[in-house]
Amino acid sequence: MFNFNKKPRHQLSQENQDGLRLSDLKPGEKGRILEIGGSDQFRMRLIEMGLTKETEICVDKYAPLLDPMELIVRGYHLSIRGRDAQKIVIERS
Numbered sequence: 001m002f003n004f005n006k007k008p009r010h011q012l013s014q015e016n017q018d019g020l021r022l023s024d025l026k027p028g029e030k031g032r033i034l035e036i037g038g039s040d041q042f043r044m045r046l047i048e049m050g051l052t053k054e055t056e057i058c059v060d061k062y063a064p065l066l067d068p069m070e071l072i073v074r075g076y077h078l079s080i081r082g083r084d085a086q087k088i089v090i091e092r093s
Helices: 040-048
Strands: 030-036 056-062 069-073 076-080 088-092
Touching (some): 030 040
Antiparallel strands (some): 030 056, 030 088, 056 069
16 A cells, blocks of 8 residues: 655655656756656666756657657667656756
């Protein structure tokens, strides 16, 4: 059974709660990762794919229904879900 009162192990810091999210970028726009929210398992999965703090990313395109989105990260193409992109705080570059 799921415990709704349990807090996530990692939450975005207070100053980044209302920051720009990766999902807010349009195709062709670039950004730099500031913080990744979500569970430890989720963050580890993104780190293994090369999405770490200070990484430069570019939104290549969106699927026809806007999910998933395709990114260019460290010279390769990576597709992630829109709900996952909402957990990544960025700054435009």
